[in-house]
Amino acid sequence: MFENLSERLSGVFDRLTKQGALSEDDVRAALREVRVALLEADVSLDVTREFVKRVQKKATGASVTKSITPGQQVVKIVHDELIATLEGEGDPGALKIDNPPASLLMVGLQGSGKTTTTAKLGRRLTEREGKRVLMASLDTNRPAAMEQLAILGAQIGVDTLPIVAGQNAVQIAKRAKQQATLGGYDVYLLDTAGRLHIDEALMDEVQAVRDAVSPRETLLVVDGLTGQDAVNVASEFDGKVGVTGVVLTRMDGDGRGGAALSMRAVTGKPIRFVGLGEKTDALEVFDPKRVAGRILG
Numbered sequence: 001m002f003e004n005l006s007e008r009l010s011g012v013f014d015r016l017t018k019q020g021a022l023s024e025d026d027v028r029a030a031l032r033e034v035r036v037a038l039l040e041a042d043v044s045l046d047v048t049r050e051f052v053k054r055v056q057k058k059a060t061g062a063s064v065t066k067s068i069t070p071g072q073q074v075v076k077i078v079h080d081e082l083i084a085t086l087e088g089e090g091d092p093g094a095l096k097i098d099n100p101p102a103s104l105l106m107v108g109l110q111g112s113g114k115t116t117t118t119a120k121l122g123r124r125l126t127e128r129e130g131k132r133v134l135m136a137s138l139d140t141n142r143p144a145a146m147e148q149l150a151i152l153g154a155q156i157g158v159d160t161l162p163i164v165a166g167q168n169a170v171q172i173a174k175r176a177k178q179q180a181t182l183g184g185y186d187v188y189l190l191d192t193a194g195r196l197h198i199d200e201a202l203m204d205e206v207q208a209v210r211d212a213v214s215p216r217e218t219l220l221v222v223d224g225l226t227g228q229d230a231v232n233v234a235s236e237f238d239g240k241v242g243v244t245g246v247v248l249t250r251m252d253g254d255g256r257g258g259a260a261l262s263m264r265a266v267t268g269k270p271i272r273f274v275g276l277g278e279k280t281d282a283l284e285v286f287d288p289k290r291v292a293g294r295i296l297g
């Protein structure tokens with residue numbers, strides 16, 4: 001992820017930092033290249049425009065062009081603005097799971113990595129935070145998805161709600177809540193059903209589940225490789241069911257990374273975690289500083 005963007009930007013900035021004094025035209029020319037590089041990485045047009053505008057404003061001041069290392073100053077401004085674009089408020093990894101049993105609703109399209117991410121989070125909460133975790137699949141359309149979660153749960157030593165045939169999503173969610181309460185669990189994760197595309201029935205079901213359990217957190221899982229589509233999916237889900245954060249999966253792949261840069265600016269929702277592989281330990285808390293560092297190479 002970000003390899004192409006990183007390569008493009010380091011080319012631009014190498015040239016800039018090799019020059020001594022910079023004119024405002026030099027800065028403007030460099031920022032034109034930054035703009036193209038961001039658009040090629042599938043960052044949305046609005047976000048790119050705003051980004052370049054902010055950098056330009058800061059970089060054309062006398063303090064930069066008259067400084068001893070103007071090129072490096074511009075790079076620093078870009079670095080800081082990247083962090084500002086990526087960053088939400090507070091610690092992205094701090095889930096609101098006090099007052100047990102806390103419910104965590106996982107939503108997203110089919111194939112986004114929702115079930116895998118549910119298991120990854122279950123494992124993380126168990127191993128790193130010492131929580132007692134219960135996981136439940138609400139995917140009544142796909143028995144295989146329910147079994148997948150049960151298998152992953154057994155592998156990582158996290159309990160899953162026993163599968164009862166014939167129950168609908170809301171009934172399963174209520175049973176999970178009851179079991180979590182009676183069983184003394186700290187948190188229960190609900191892996192909702194996905195569809196290939198957003199449709200009314202899916203949203204109605206997720207809303208009904210949400211209303212039944214009042215989740216403490218609703219995390220949207222989206223495929224980071226899908227660029228602006230991921231951002232559009234996030235806007236739609238947020239509008240219909242309300243989400244408290246986003247998990248971007250497949251950040252280990254060779255996508256262009258635009259989803260990461262546009263997500264918060266477009267949807268107002270922070271990226272909380274990133275998926276970096278298929279294994280259940282391949283989940284990291286989203287770290288804007290590290291991502292900005294990677295983008296600038």
Ligand code: GDP
Nearest residue numbers: 110111112113114115116249250275276277278
């Ligand atoms: P769901 O339909 O949304 O529940 O998606 P799944 O959890 O079944 O994941 C679909 C596929 O994506 C599976 O083959 C997962 O192993 C894979 N996957 C999920 N997250 C990641 C990730 O972060 N990186 C990679 N490379 N693959 C992932």
